Structures are given as C-alpha cells and as structure tokens.
Amino acid sequence: MKTAFITGASSGFGLACAKALAKKDFKIIALARRKERLEALEAEFKDQIYSLNLDVRDKEGIFKAVENLPEDFKNISVLINNAGLALGVQKFDELSLEDIESMVDTNIKGFLYVARAIIPLLRKQKSANIFNLGSVAGRYPYPGGNVYCGTKAFVRQFSLALRNDLRGSNIKVTNIAPGLCKTEFSEVRFKGDKQKADLVYENTKFLSAEDIAEVICSILALPEHININELELMPVTQSWDNFYIERF
Incomplete structure (x- = not known):
C-alpha cells in the first residue's frame, strides 16, 4: 500500500485529495491545524489515516513529526504540498505586516520546510511524485494579489528548479495551478466574511x-x-482580462 503525505488536509484541495487517495487504497499522512477535522477523517478511513495536528510554519514541529513517523507510514511516495492562504485584497502599502508575514511564512517558508523534510523519504522509493499547489496567480497578477501572487510565483519557479535537483531520482514534480475554485479560500482571504466570499463565486x-x-x-x-x-x-467561465490602461 502506497503512502501520501498531504498538508492542509482538513479542507479544500487537501481534504479532497486525502479522501480520493484513501479510496484508492493509499495510506494518508494528513497534516492540518484543525484537530477535529483530522479526527473526522480518521473516523471515516480508520487505520489508513495518520494525522499530524500541526501548522506548516512550525519548523521544529514539522521535522520532528516526520522523523517520528510510524514505520508503516514512512514509505511515502506522494507529497501533496498544499497548505497555503491569501489574506486581504488591499494595495500592498495598505496590507498589514501581520498578513504579509502570514502569507510568506505559510506559502513559502512552511512549504519549504515540508519539502525539505519529506524529499529524503521520497528518494528511498523506486519512483515518487511531488505535487506543489500553486495558482494561476503565480503567472497572472491581479489587483490586490501582490504578496499572494508573489508567493505562488515562487511555488511555480521552485517546482521547475526542483526538477533539476531531483534529476536521476525518478521523483516527478508537478506544479498544479488552479484558477477560480470554490473552497474556503475566499472566506480565509476575507477573514471569515462569508457574504464577501460568496460574491466571488456568484452567478x-x-x-x-x-x-x-x-x-x-x-x-x-x-x-x-x-x-x-x-x-x-x-x-470555462474564467479567462484573462485586458491590460489596464490609465486614461487622462
């Protein structure tokens, strides 16, 4: 039985991937901050799930948890490096330093901690896959995207660079870059304002x-x-907007 390590496994892409792979007889190491949701996943799939109640920003916690994985969950052949967030749509100079740091610490630093901790285990496999969850925002900037767009551009470029470093290891690396997708993404971005979040997906x-x-x-x-x-x-409903031209 193969094992997948999935971050952000309590909701959105991470939860959907955990359930889909568990149904394909994968063992799942599910990492997330919300303990009660991890417990629900464990209840659904029983011994297939090993949960880690952690924040990817916790560098020491990530490396310690990986080092102490049960033997029957160390045979990891799939990493889904998914945990990430966007906060706010303000102009960069109006964005709080706390929100800036949260995005950088989660989307870049936490993302790297997980990759650095897991890749040595992937190298022990005959073949393996890394899926990095990027975004179309890593290629197409938009107003209010500033830091978030920058972090996803990092994910894209790092994914390409990592392919070079892993040459000869038979570890595949894929940057998955979704566009408009309804998860808790917008609710997080708008700090729990569900009305604002729902408007993003309206009609x-x-x-x-x-x-x-x-x-x-x-x-x-x-x-x-x-x-x-x-x-x-x-x-199909989403495409690119025209370049903005300031008129005088």
Whole structure:
C-alpha cells in the first residue's frame, strides 16, 4: 500500500485529495491545524489515516513529526504540498505586516520546510511524485494579489528548479495551478466574511476541490516515464482580462 503525505488536509484541495487517495487504497499522512477535522477523517478511513495536528510554519514541529513517523507510514511516495492562504485584497502599502508575514511564512517558508523534510523519504522509493499547489496567480497578477501572487510565483519557479535537483531520482514534480475554485479560500482571504466570499463565486461556474483531486489522481495514473511539469486549469467561465490602461 502506497503512502501520501498531504498538508492542509482538513479542507479544500487537501481534504479532497486525502479522501480520493484513501479510496484508492493509499495510506494518508494528513497534516492540518484543525484537530477535529483530522479526527473526522480518521473516523471515516480508520487505520489508513495518520494525522499530524500541526501548522506548516512550525519548523521544529514539522521535522520532528516526520522523523517520528510510524514505520508503516514512512514509505511515502506522494507529497501533496498544499497548505497555503491569501489574506486581504488591499494595495500592498495598505496590507498589514501581520498578513504579509502570514502569507510568506505559510506559502513559502512552511512549504519549504515540508519539502525539505519529506524529499529524503521520497528518494528511498523506486519512483515518487511531488505535487506543489500553486495558482494561476503565480503567472497572472491581479489587483490586490501582490504578496499572494508573489508567493505562488515562487511555488511555480521552485517546482521547475526542483526538477533539476531531483534529476536521476525518478521523483516527478508537478506544479498544479488552479484558477477560480470554490473552497474556503475566499472566506480565509476575507477573514471569515462569508457574504464577501460568496460574491466571488456568484452567478458563475467554478472548479471544485474534487476536480483538483481528480486531476492529481489522473497524473498519478500516468506511465512512470511521464512528468507533468505544470498543469494550469481554470473553469470555462474564467479567462484573462485586458491590460489596464490609465486614461487622462
């Protein structure tokens, strides 16, 4: 039985991936901050789930937890480095330093802690997959995106660079870059204001977390010699806006 390590496993992409892979007989190491949601996942899939109630920003906690994984969960062949967040839509110079640091610490530093802790275990496998959850925001900036867009551009470039470092290891690296997808993303961005969050998705068709999980499962089913470097996906209802031109 293969094992997948998934961050942000209590909601959104992470939860959908955990459930989809568990149903395909993977063992799941589910890392998230919300203990009660991890317990619900354990209740649903029993011994297939090993939960880690941690924040990816906890450097010491991440490395200690990985070092102390049970033997029957150390055979990790899939990493889904998913935990991340956006906070606010203010102009950069109006954004709080706390929100700036939270995005950088989670989307970049926490992301790197997890990768650094897990890759040595992936190297022990005959073959393995890393899925880094980026965003279309890493390629197409938008007003109010500033720091978030920058962190996802980092994920994209790091994913490409990591392919070079892992040459010869038979570890695949894929940057998954979704567009408009309805999860708790906007609720987090608007600090729990559900009315504002719902307006983002009003009167349109969007991706679901289950769509992303299905895409990841499809990539895992590809022949061993194929690496998808980057997969960018949007709902049909989403496209690019025109360049803004200031008029006088």
